[in-house]
Amino acid sequence: MKQMANTKMNADTKPSAMELVNRNLGRRYRAEKRFRFIGLFAIVCSLLFLAVLFFSIVLKGYSAFWQSYLLLDINFEESVLDVDNLAAADYNSLVKKTLRAMFPEVKSRSDKKKLYSLVSPGAAFQLQKMVLADTSIIGLTLSVRVPADDDVDMFMKGKIDRTVPEEERRLKDIQLEWVDELILQNRLEKKFNVIFFTAGDSREPELAGILGA
Structure with missing residues (x-):
């Protein structure tokens, strides 16, 4: 139980x-x-x-989204631009002649070289593309905005300190004087970097882009 x-x-x-x-x-x-x-x-x-x-x-x-540009009054001289061989014309000479006209006091060969180096080598290719796209501009003087050299661009972005001794920086004192004058004339300023999005790889930093990445 x-x-x-x-x-x-x-x-x-x-x-x-x-x-x-x-x-x-x-x-x-x-x-x-x-x-x-x-x-x-x-x-x-x-x-x-x-x-x-x-x-x-x-x-x-973020600084890569901005690029420094120079505003140059380019004379597309007929004597330089042979209509029978426009692709091989010396477009760089057009840039150099414009710079000499802007700074007539520059006389020595070494100073001229420093002056020319303010502009990117890509400026000549830009002028070439303009002429090949429209031959009617031959003989005219046009204001063209071209990319500045990468050293100028770095200075404009605050990456080069002008207080550093001249021998320790890539831009020399005389080049900084020209840069200052260009800024005062509103001929040197930063713009949105279209090249960064439309160009591929390049040996020139200011001409390099992500298109070919």
């Missing part, structure tokens, strides 16, 4: 199948919540990391 009572008591205290299922479901729901929380936390951390990385890239490379 006592044994039967114990058996009945054990049967009454033993959890039913439904109770066991409910307990397992509760643990499963809690485990799923923890898993979802961990997954959400991982996603938030990843997005935060990407945001910090993007901000760091923009902060360090």
Whole structure:
């Protein structure tokens, strides 16, 4: 009789199948919540990391979106531009002649070389493209905005300190004087760097872009 009572008591205290299922479901729901929380936390951390990385890239490379340009009054001389061979014309001479006209006091060969170096080599290619696209400009004088040399560009972006001794910087004192004069004449300024988005790789930093990347 006592044994039967114990058996009945054990049967009454033993959890039913439904109770066991409910307990397992509760643990499963809690485990799923923890898993979802961990997954959400991982996603938030990843997005935060990407945001910090993007901000760091923009902060360090934002200056690449701007480029220094010189405004030159180019005389597309017929004597230089042979209509029968426009691709091989000396467009660089047009740039040099304009610079000499802007700074007539520059006489020595070494100073002229420093003066010419203010303009990017890409200026000649720009003039060539203009002439090949429209030969009617031959014989005219047009104001053309051409890219400045990378050293000038770095100075304009504050990357070259003019207070550093002359022998320790790439732009010499006389070049800085010309740069100052060009700025005063509104002929040297920073513009949105279209080249950066439309050009490919180049040996000249101011002419390099991401198009071929």
